[in-house]
Amino acid sequence: MQVNIKNLIDDVQCYQTVRELRWPEGVACPSCASQHVIKRGFDDAEPARQRYECHDCDRRFDDLTDTMFAGHHQPLKVWVLCLYFMGLNLSNEQIGHELALNGNDVQQMTAQLREGIVKKAYGDAVRRSGVRRSLGDCGS
Numbered sequence: 001m002q003v004n005i006k007n008l009i010d011d012v013q014c015y016q017t018v019r020e021l022r023w024p025e026g027v028a029c030p031s032c033a034s035q036h037v038i039k040r041g042f043d044d045a046e047p048a049r050q051r052y053e054c055h056d057c058d059r060r061f062d063d064l065t066d067t068m069f070a071g072h073h074q075p076l077k078v079w080v081l082c083l084y085f086m087g088l089n090l091s092n093e094q095i096g097h098e099l100a101l102n103g104n105d106v107q108q109m110t111a112q113l114r115e116g117i118v119k120k121a122y123g124d125a126v127r128r129s130g131v132r133r134s135l136g137d138c139g140s
């Protein structure tokens, strides 16, 4: 019998991980970088996804706003596990096997993850955003 790692982690942990990755010093507004942010309940479809409102510019956003995870067809759990396996130095082939993804998907995902999870923002995660090119048809 095989243990499926996707059954071992839950969405709450995944969202927590994303928060820690993108906001290591606390939640900040993606528009104005203010940390005067108030919590605004949770997403209707994904109960672990925290919503916020910026106290300074009134922007509403959530955990995934302006990240590459937003609107992607892979569940967040798969992305987080992909990151985890990359940290273990697994090859794309091994990651694909663990997550039941085909090679092309894994290739695209690891390439995107290496560029940083935040699309445009303030901070170190996007230092290389200037060289970011269109990644073609992924995410559709």
Ligand SMILES: [Zn+2]
Pocket: 029, 030, 031, 032, 033, 034, 054, 055, 056, 057, 058, 059
């Ligand atoms: Zn703001």
